[in-house]
Every structure is written in structure tokens, then in C-alpha cells.
Amino acid sequence: MANLKVRITFPETKIREPIIYNAGKNYKVVTNIRRADVNEKTGWVDLELLGEVEEIERAIAGMKAGGVKVDPIERNVIE
Amino acid sequence: MSKIKGLVCKECKKEYAAEAIHVCEFCFGPLEVAYDYEYIQTKISKEKIMNGPLSLWRYEDLLPIESTPTVGLHTGFTPMIHAKNLGLKLGLDHLYIKNDSVNPPTLSFKDRVVAVALTRAKELGFDTVACASTGNLANSVSANAAQAGFKCFVFIPADLEAGKILGNLVYNPTVIAVEGNYDDVNRLCSEIAGEYPWAFVNINLRPYYSEGSKTLAYETAEALDWQAPDHVVVPIASGSLLTKIYKGFHEFERLGLISNVSTQIHGAQALGCSPVATAFKKKTDFIQPVKPDTIAKSLAIGNPADGFYAIKIAQETGGVIESVTDKEILEGIKLLAENEGIFTETAGGVTVAVLKKLTDQGVLKKGESIVAYITGNGLKTQEAIAPAVGAPSLIQPNLKSFQQTLKEEAK
Numbered sequence: 332m333a334n335l336k337v338r339i340t341f342p343e344t345k346i347r348e349p350i351i352y353n354a355g356k357n358y359k360v361v362t363n364i365r366r367a368d369v370n371e372k373t374g375w376v377d378l379e380l381l382g383e384v385e386e387i388e389r390a391i392a393g394m395k396a397g398g399v400k401v402d403p404i405e406r407n408v409i410e
Numbered sequence: 411m412s413k414i415k416g417l418v419c420k421e422c423k424k425e426y427a428a429e430a431i432h433v434c435e436f437c438f439g440p441l442e443v444a445y446d447y448e449y450i451q452t453k454i455s456k457e458k459i460m461n462g463p464l465s466l467w468r469y470e471d472l473l474p475i476e477s478t479p480t481v482g483l484h485t486g487f488t489p490m491i492h493a494k495n496l497g498l499k500l501g502l503d504h505l506y507i508k509n510d511s512v513n514p515p516t517l518s519f520k521d522r523v524v525a526v527a528l529t530r531a532k533e534l535g536f537d538t539v540a541c542a543s544t545g546n547l548a549n550s551v552s553a554n555a556a557q558a559g560f561k562c563f564v565f566i567p568a569d570l571e572a573g574k575i576l577g578n579l580v581y582n583p584t585v586i587a588v589e590g591n592y593d594d595v596n597r598l599c600s601e602i603a604g605e606y607p608w609a610f611v612n613i614n615l616r617p618y619y620s621e622g623s624k625t626l627a628y629e630t631a632e633a634l635d636w637q638a639p640d641h642v643v644v645p646i647a648s649g650s651l652l653t654k655i656y657k658g659f660h661e662f663e664r665l666g667l668i669s670n671v672s673t674q675i676h677g678a679q680a681l682g683c684s685p686v687a688t689a690f691k692k693k694t695d696f697i698q699p700v701k702p703d704t705i706a707k708s709l710a711i712g713n714p715a716d717g718f719y720a721i722k723i724a725q726e727t728g729g730v731i732e733s734v735t736d737k738e739i740l741e742g743i744k745l746l747a748e749n750e751g752i753f754t755e756t757a758g759g760v761t762v763a764v765l766k767k768l769t770d771q772g773v774l775k776k777g778e779s780i781v782a783y784i785t786g787n788g789l790k791t792q793e794a795i796a797p798a799v800g801a802p803s804l805i806q807p808n809l810k811s812f813q814q815t816l817k818e819e820a821k
Contacts (some may be wrong), residue, residue: 366438371697374713405432405616407712409542410545
């Protein structure tokens with residue numbers, strides 16, 4: 332079992348989509364929101380993903396394909 | 411007694427031991443070092459600082475290490491120049507340049523943060539240090555690790571230009587080139603940092619690493635005869651540097667080393683990667699990530715972790731966060747070189763161009779004291795400035811040819 336902390340950023344066009352619900356439904360991952368700031372136009376969610384590494388990676392790919400930005404919790408680590 | 415109380419979450423204030431951790435397990439907020447300022451007050455004084463080493467370690471009492479410094483013993487204490495020529499050009503009487511383009515050993519301000527991170531890494535028992543970087547950070551970690559005897563891993567995107575990695579290979583670290591786009595490389599590095607018992611300087615050691623930037627504020631105040639300036643102009647990549655310069659001035663004030671701090675903290679970004687400046691102008695604290703497209707590669711952080719905090723500080727101090735075009739960046743580099751004889755990299759061009767812009771806007775005024783932070787050396791980004799500096803005058807090996815050229819030059 333692995334866990335990964337990510338920051339998801341929603342563009343305005345995706346704010347109404349149940350992206351996190353879908354990740355939990357479509358992949359074998361547990362989604363656990365720790366902190367968030369979402370409004371009608373945009374928003375971000377700090378999320379913990381629990382599961383096997385491959386499933387977490389599939390869930391991230393699925394969320395990205397759904398149109399949200401998924402970064403590590405540290406955001407940009409390449410300086 | 412120790413000056414370090416531990417780590418504390420910037421968001422929920424949950425406390426942790428001073429270990430190699432960087433994220434709050436409860437709210438996922440960033441951790442920072444909590445100091446015992448009452449204890450530090452009994453140790454620190456202007457006299458002690460002035461009699462200290464000619465390096466950033468003269469401020470050791472305010473840096474997050476528990477034993478004696480072991481890395482970067484010659485880092486910091488860089489020149490602070492009264493930029494009279496540039497000031498005359500811009501109409502500013504008290505303009506100062508803090509020149510970290512000559513910071514040892516690798517000619518950027520990153521040597522400050524890495525000196526602190528690697529000293530702390532040694533204290534915490536690490537034998538391997540690492541970073542993910544496309545430039546200055548990799549240079550600094552590689553060089554300092556070589557001197558300090560650490561094993562060193564540097565992660566880079568596989569499509570990085572060969573020239574950029576030469577400056578690292580010479581120190582003989584293990585350089586891993588990762589295939590994939592920026593986001594893929596970025597995420598992998600975060601995952602590796604979670605898997606291996608290494609000191610990733612800007613990930614699990616970030617609470618200590620980032621504190622090294624405070625020394626730019628300490629040195630500024632000391633050079634101004636123990637006063638904080640009216641304004642500072644700071645380049646923004648992750649936003650961490652700006653927040654730590656603010657913290658540095660206010661720590662000095664809290665400890666009675668300076669008084670009446672009312673410094674306006676201004677931020678500088680390249681227009682092609684300006685998520686913080688954009689949010690500041692929109693008066694929102696939501697940073698919309700961007701895909702960088704600018705010549706200022708060392709500031710090209712599209713999703714900056716400390717952008718939110720940088721905006722808060724600019725707002726609180728009456729500062730402004732501005733952005734400038736690539737053309738203005740090149741003009742900024744030339745303006746500094748032609749007037750002060752300092753060749754800075756593109757990030758410095760951003761700072762000077764924003765300095766000019768804020769002066770033109772009337773934000774910075776003639777009689778005020780202003781400090782601009784020049785954080786890197788132009789020799790590292792020569793390809794960026796090459797198209798803008800012209801070419802030598804070619805002559806034949808005889809006096810007549812030289813005299814002819816001289817006449818043409820005079821025109």
C-alpha cells in the first residue's frame with residue numbers, strides 16, 4: 332500500500348466535474364481530502380491517494396485526462 | 411537549551427520535531443522552523459555579528475543548525491553596492507545592488523540555502539544529498555556536496571541542453587536524466603524523495619534550506635548601518651526568497667538589532683511565467699498554474715509553492731508584484747552591466763527591469779532607500795543575451811584600418 336500527497340488545481344471549465352469521486356470510483360484508490368479552497372470559478376484540493384502504486388498512477392493519469400492539473404504536494408520541485 | 415524549538419505547520423500550527431520532514435501530516439500545509447527567540451536574544455548582538463566570520467555564518471544564531479557550520483564556510487557576505495550610475499539613470503539617489511552574482515562557490519544565491527541545508531543534512535546523519543534542478547540549484551548542491559563529502563544525486567529533464575549540465579558534471583555527482591515532460595519529471599522526483607533516505611535539499615529539507623535566504627535581509631540591514639531599506643525588489647520563482655527576506659528584517663527587529671521596519675517588499679516575475687504577478691493584479695490569492703515560456707529559466711516555476719505567501723507579504727507591506735517581457739529582461743541585463751559593471755543572468759534582468767518599471771510608475775522615489783537583489787551570474791546564461799549585445803568591430807592588422815574603424819565608431 333502506498334500513499335501519495337497531491338495538489339489538484341481546477342480550471343473554471345472543470346469546476347463542476349466530480350473529478351475526485353470519479354477517481355475513487357474508477358480506480359482502486361482511497362481519496363482523502365485534507366485541505367481545499369474551491370469556488371464557482373476555480374479552486375485547488377490537497378488530496379491523499381492511498382492504494383497500490385500502479386493504481387495511484389492510473390488514477391492520476393485519469394484525473395489529468397479529465398482536465399485538472401495534478402502536481403505533487405510540493406508543487407514544483409525542479410528549481 | 412536550543413534555539414530550534416522544532417518545526418511548525420504554517421497553516422494549522424501543528425508542531426513537529428526538527429527532523430527531515432516538510433509537510434504537515436494533518437492539513438498538508440508546509441512546515442517551517444520554529445525558533446526560541448528569547449533564547450536567541452541572550453546570544454545575539456550587533457558586536458557578535460560584526461566580529462563573526464565574513465560569510466552568512468556570522469548570523470548562525472538565526473539559522474536552523476544545532477552544532478557548528480560545516481558547509482559553505484565562504485558563502486554569503488557578498489558586496490552591497492551603492493549603484494550611483496544606475497541610480498542616476500533611473501533618478502534614484504539611494505539605490506543599492508545586493509550582488510549575489512559573485513556568491514561563492516557557484517555564483518548564485520542558491521549557495522546560501524544549500525549551505526544551510528547541507529550543514530543540517532550532516533547533523534541529521536544523511537550521507538547522500540539530492541535535488542531536481544535545471545540550473546543554479548544543481549550547481550550549488552553538486553559543488554557543496556563535493557566539498558562536504560556527500561554522495562550526490564542530481565535529477566534533470568532529459569531534454570535539458572548539454573551545456574547546462576556541464577557545470578554539474580565537473581563536480582562528479584550522479585546525474586540522472588529523466589525522460590518525459592516537465593510535470594512527469596517533477597512528480598517522479600517528489601516520489602523518489604519519499605522513497606529514499608536521502609536529503610533532498612528543497613523537498614524534505616525545505617524548512618531548513620529556505621531559511622538560508624534570510625541572510626540576504628540580514629546582510630542588507632547590516633550594510634545599511636543597521637537599518638532596513640524603504641523598498642526591496644526581489645525576483646519570484648517559488649516565492650520563498652521574498653517571504654524569507656521579509657522574515658529576516660522582522661526577526662532583526664524583534665531581536666532589537668534594527669527598529670521601525672516598514673520595508674515595502676516588491677516582487678519581480680517574467681511575463682512568460684507570472685502566476686504570482688497575475689494573481690496579485692487580480693487581487694486574488696489563488697495562483698493559477700501556468701506553463702512557463704520565458705528566457706528567465708531560473709524563475710520559470712509555473713506552480714509556485716510559496717506564491718500565496720508572497721502575495722500576502724506584498725499586500726501587507728504595500729509592495730507591488732510586477733512582470734516584464736523578455737525584451738525588457740534583456741534591457742535590464744544590459745542596463746545593469748553598462749552602468750554598474752555587473753553581468754547578471756536573466757533573473758537579475760527581471761529584477762532590474764521591474765526596478766525600472768516601478769520607478770517609472772512612481773512606486774519607487776528619488777530620496778528613498780531601495781535594494782535590488784541580483785541573484786545569479788550572467789556567465790551562466792550567455793545564450794540568452796547573445797542576440798542583444800552586438801559584435802566586435804573587425805579590422806585588418808594595420809593602423810589605417812584601426813583609424814578608419816575608430817572614425818566610424820565616433821559617428
